[in-house]
Each structure stands twice: as C-alpha cells, then as structure tokens.
Amino acid sequence: MAKGIVKVKAKASGDKTKVKLMAKHIMETGQRKDKKSGELIPAKFLQELKVMHAGKEVFAANMGTAISKNPYFAFTFAGGAKGDELTMTWVENSGATATETAKIK
Amino acid sequence: MSMNRRSVVKAIATGGALIGASVLMPRIAMAAWTTKAFEAEDQATAMNELLGGTPEESAEVTLKAPDIAENGAVVPVTVRSSLADIESMSIFVKDNPTPLVAEFMIPAGTKADVSTRLRMGKTSQVTAVVKAGGKLYSASKEVKVTIGGCGG
Numbered sequence: 508m509a510k511g512i513v514k515v516k517a518k519a520s521g522d523k524t525k526v527k528l529m530a531k532h533i534m535e536t537g538q539r540k541d542k543k544s545g546e547l548i549p550a551k552f553l554q555e556l557k558v559m560h561a562g563k564e565v566f567a568a569n570m571g572t573a574i575s576k577n578p579y580f581a582f583t584f585a586g587g588a589k590g591d592e593l594t595m596t597w598v599e600n601s602g603a604t605a606t607e608t609a610k611i612k
Numbered sequence: 613m614s615m616n617r618r619s620v621v622k623a624i625a626t627g628g629a630l631i632g633a634s635v636l637m638p639r640i641a642m643a644a645w646t647t648k649a650f651e652a653e654d655q656a657t658a659m660n661e662l663l664g665g666t667p668e669e670s671a672e673v674t675l676k677a678p679d680i681a682e683n684g685a686v687v688p689v690t691v692r693s694s695l696a697d698i699e700s701m702s703i704f705v706k707d708n709p710t711p712l713v714a715e716f717m718i719p720a721g722t723k724a725d726v727s728t729r730l731r732m733g734k735t736s737q738v739t740a741v742v743k744a745g746g747k748l749y750s751a752s753k754e755v756k757v758t759i760g761g762c763g764g
Contacts (some may be wrong), residue, residue: 523692525632563719564719565722567712568715568717568728569645569646569714570714571650571712571713571714572710573712573713573714573731573732574728574730574731575686575728575729575730575731580726580728581727581728582722582723582726583723584722585722585723585724586676602640
C-alpha cells in the first residue's frame with residue numbers, strides 16, 4: 508500500500524488554520540490508452556479524502572476522475588493551533604485506504 | 613385488472629433499478645461516494661443524482677477560474693460563497709466525459725473557500741454548486757482550453 512502520499516502545509520494564524528494539501532497520486536481516468544499496447548489503462552484515482560482535527564471533521568472531498576493528477580486542495584477552518592495534529596484519511600477507487608497525520612505549523 | 617398490471621410493471625421496474633444500483637455500488641463502504649453521480653454523462657443527471665435538484669444562479673457564489681486554460685490537465689479553480697449554513701460545494705465541468713468533478717463537504721467552522729485543480733477535456737462551462745440550508749445555488753464560467761487534459 509502506498510504510504511505517505513499526502514503532503515500538508517497547515518498554518519495557524521489567529522483563530523484560523525489555513526491548510527494546503529497535495530496528494531501524490533496519478534489520478535488515472537480510465538480513458539487514457541497505453542501507447543504501446545493500445546489498451547485502456549484502468550482507472551485508478553482517489554475517491555474520498557477526509558481531514559480531521561481534534562476528532563472533528565474539518566474538510567471532506569468526494570472526487571471524480573476530473574481532479575488533476577496530484578490532487579491539490581486549499582481550505583481554511585476555524586480553530587487549530589500550532590503543534591496540533593491533522594488526520595487525513597483517503598480512499599482509492601481500488602479500495603485501498605490509509606490514514607496519515609501532519610502537524611499544524 | 614389494469615391497476616394490477618400497472619403495479620406488477622412498477623415492481624419489476626423498481627426491482628431492476630435496485631439490481632442496477634447494487635451492481636454499480638459493489639462496496640458498501642463507498643456509500644458516501646455516489647457512483648451514479650460521478651458516472652453520469654450529462655450535467656443535469658449528475659446534479660440530480662448528487663444534489664437532488666437544479667440550482668439557481670446566485671451572486672453569493674463565486675467561482676474563480678482562468679478565462680483561458682493553456683493546459684486542460686491542470687485548471688486551478690476556487691469556489692467561494694458568502695451564504696450561511698453551507699453543507700457542500702460541488703464542481704461540474706459540462707463538457708467533460710463525466711461532468712461531476714468533486715464534491716466538498718464544508719462542516720460548520722470551515723470557511724466556504726476551497727481551491728483545487730481539475731481536468732478539462734475541452735473548452736467548457738464550469739459550474740460551482742453550493743448547497744446551503746437545503747437549497748442549491750450556482751455560479752458558472754466559461755473556460756477555454758487550448759490543450760485538453762483527458763485522453764492522450
């Protein structure tokens with residue numbers, strides 16, 4: 508299983524935390540053809556991403572194949588302090604799933 | 613008699629729909645991810661499946677996207693809204709093979725300001741739909757694409 512694909516830059520300022528997040532993932536659409544064999548490359552993409560802070564969901568995304576390769580999201584939530592932990596859980600269309608953590612700076 | 617016949621036909625139709633749905637959703641854990649909406653091939657169907665309605669244009673929804681995207685594989689988009697009680701924000705690209713791009717859940721406390729990057733097959737209208745207080749609001753913008761981001 509792929510591990511540590513989510514890169515997070517979270518910065519707390521005042522009572523808000525701005526999160527910039529990028530997942531390293533090919534986001535294969537299932538519509539591209541293998542140039543050599545001419546066969547379709549099966550779809551492989553992230554379907555769900557959930558970000559939790561202190562046991563509370565602060566952001567969640569359901570994604571389709573039209574999200575760019577290496578999906579990027581930026582959002583801001585109220586609360587969060589330097590050193591707090593964010594928990595990211597993602598689910599791939601293959602059923603693979605993982606949970607990663609990152610600290611707020 | 614005719615009533616009976618009607619209900620039989622109805623029962624068959626519902627049964628068929630249920631079987632279809634279970635084939636489309638092999639994993640129960642994926643329930644949050646609406647396969648039907650993501651696989652719908654036209655925007656109206658996708659919106660209906662995901663949000664259960666048609667949104668109305670609103671000035672309180674802001675969709676920031678480039679006028680011309682040189683590379684359709686990476687189109688930066690930002691959706692903002694000043695509406696209250698926002699539940700979710702979704703992005704649709706009308707002329708993509710599957711118009712629904714993504715749906716973002718906005719829990720209370722999270723600002724209705726999300727940026728992402730998406731793929732566009734060709735020049736199309738991009739629509740952001742915000743679900744707030746049970747109602748749907750939208751904003752659209754035409755984005756020209758010089759190099760498509762699908763296929764290849």
